[in-house]
Amino acid sequence: MNMEEYKILAPCGMLGYGFPKASFQKGMEHKPDAIVVDAGSTDAGPHKLGAGTAIVSKQACKKDLELMITAGAAAGIPVIIGSAGGSGARIHVEWTQSIVMEIVKEHQLSDLNIAVIWADIPHEAVKASLAAGQCEPLNMTVKPLTEERLEATTRIVAQMGHEPIIQALEAGADIIICGRAYDPSPFAAAAIHNGFDPALSYHLGKILECAALCADPGTTKDSMLGILKKDSFIIKPLNDKRKCTTISVAAHTFYEKDHPYLLHGPGLILDLEQCTFTELGDGSVEVRGSRVHETHVYKIKLEGAMRTAYRTFVVAGVRDPLLISRIEEVEELVRQQVQEYYDDISESDYEIRFINYGLNGVMGQLEPTPTPGHELGIVVDVVAKTQELADMICSSARSTFLHYGYEGRKATAGNLAFPFAPSDVPFGAVYEFSVYHLMETRDALEMFTCEFIQGGSR
Numbered sequence: 001m002n003m004e005e006y007k008i009l010a011p012c013g014m015l016g017y018g019f020p021k022a023s024f025q026k027g028m029e030h031k032p033d034a035i036v037v038d039a040g041s042t043d044a045g046p047h048k049l050g051a052g053t054a055i056v057s058k059q060a061c062k063k064d065l066e067l068m069i070t071a072g073a074a075a076g077i078p079v080i081i082g083s084a085g086g087s088g089a090r091i092h093v094e095w096t097q098s099i100v101m102e103i104v105k106e107h108q109l110s111d112l113n114i115a116v117i118w119a120d121i122p123h124e125a126v127k128a129s130l131a132a133g134q135c136e137p138l139n140m141t142v143k144p145l146t147e148e149r150l151e152a153t154t155r156i157v158a159q160m161g162h163e164p165i166i167q168a169l170e171a172g173a174d175i176i177i178c179g180r181a182y183d184p185s186p187f188a189a190a191a192i193h194n195g196f197d198p199a200l201s202y203h204l205g206k207i208l209e210c211a212a213l214c215a216d217p218g219t220t221k222d223s224m225l226g227i228l229k230k231d232s233f234i235i236k237p238l239n240d241k242r243k244c245t246t247i248s249v250a251a252h253t254f255y256e257k258d259h260p261y262l263l264h265g266p267g268l269i270l271d272l273e274q275c276t277f278t279e280l281g282d283g284s285v286e287v288r289g290s291r292v293h294e295t296h297v298y299k300i301k302l303e304g305a306m307r308t309a310y311r312t313f314v315v316a317g318v319r320d321p322l323l324i325s326r327i328e329e330v331e332e333l334v335r336q337q338v339q340e341y342y343d344d345i346s347e348s349d350y351e352i353r354f355i356n357y358g359l360n361g362v363m364g365q366l367e368p369t370p371t372p373g374h375e376l377g378i379v380v381d382v383v384a385k386t387q388e389l390a391d392m393i394c395s396s397a398r399s400t401f402l403h404y405g406y407e408g409r410k411a412t413a414g415n416l417a418f419p420f421a422p423s424d425v426p427f428g429a430v431y432e433f434s435v436y437h438l439m440e441t442r443d444a445l446e447m448f449t450c451e452f453i454q455g456g457s458r
Helices: 021-029 047-051 058-075 090-106 123-131 147-152 163-170 185-193 198-208 246-253 321-325 327-341 387-403
Strands: 006-010 034-038 079-082 114-118 135-137 153-158 175-178 224-228 233-237 262-265 268-271 276-279 285-288 291-294 299-318 350-357 376-384 424-440 449-454
Touching: 006 021, 006 185, 006 198, 021 058, 034 058, 034 185, 047 153, 047 299, 047 424, 058 079, 058 090, 079 185, 090 114, 090 175, 090 449, 114 163, 123 135, 123 147, 123 153, 123 424, 147 153, 147 299, 147 424, 153 424, 163 175, 163 185, 163 449, 175 185, 185 198, 198 224, 198 233, 198 246, 198 268, 198 285, 198 291, 246 276, 246 285, 299 387, 321 327, 327 350, 327 387, 350 387, 376 387, 387 424
Parallel strands: 006 034, 034 079, 079 175, 114 175
Antiparallel strands: 006 224, 114 449, 135 424, 153 299, 224 233, 233 285, 262 268, 268 291, 276 285, 299 376, 299 424, 350 376
């Protein structure tokens, strides 16, 4: 197939976030060759992976998918979903699959070929890789992956590259539901499958996976069009309220990277040192000079989560200037009083944390200007070994703080104002990344299985 250009429509930066129907329809008027959307992220931490829950609601996901699938079917172009359900594990993929099948049934689209690419990694495979010295932590903050922590990990996924997605396209898939994927991979796969340069394809995918976040004003809740050519690509907004500039697109190129111009992915390094960005005068930007290097060893990023504790928290307000002036001192006295009262419980079984919004709630001890305002928002955060213990300690910390007799207090109660009743919120399980590693693999397809749930190879 010899195409001069390849167009990819990115409806939004996160499936389920929503997008203007007019922008999407304008994108379809450009006759795109594929509709691709990212549905996943670890930005919010490990909870969604560990708990097996989605990032967005079913209703929000279905609303977006319905437009995409019906438009894709009418145009005869593939629809690709990356990191289905948010974290891309089997439970998230099956959740997305059920929504897709609802839409297919309701719109009588039984002639569509639907493929699923699983990204779940068996615990045994990780254990064997560790033993062989072929699995390493991604950075120094990752705790050692002991056998005990591995066994406690609820589920493990790996970020797939473009290769499994191309395999599904080659088999005639009209809709591809990907498990956990390297964010640019679904976009890159569609273009590489049609003969376009991998470097340009991946760089375009890096930008399109967040849709209109590269525009001015930026947002993930609007559609964008990517136009690949043989030696460049164009980023085109689909909403007259937005435009792309050299700064907005170049800035987004640096988004979520630990190096100014090198971006690591499965089996490759995207090199953007020689890129140029040119405004075309119509709100679009053309990009040239992207390069890609294959790595000597093919490595995939693993993500796994384990439950570590349970949480209960309270939100309250403080208005008394005397209490505000010594808030951290009083909070430490409250913590000590709770610990003394429950001296029969090991302090290692729970933790009490006070977050003071309006003082240093965002940056904590790193805050350069900890100057309190006339009021503070206080979060009393308790994590403990069990939910019952978290509830008990939080209740005690809240009541102690509410009535604590700090020096200079004029009233006899009412230190805290609560916006909600009941005040205590049992959050449930708390998770952490137990697996955040790079694992060597023999080839790009080894750990990813493609299965057709409707239709099949043409």
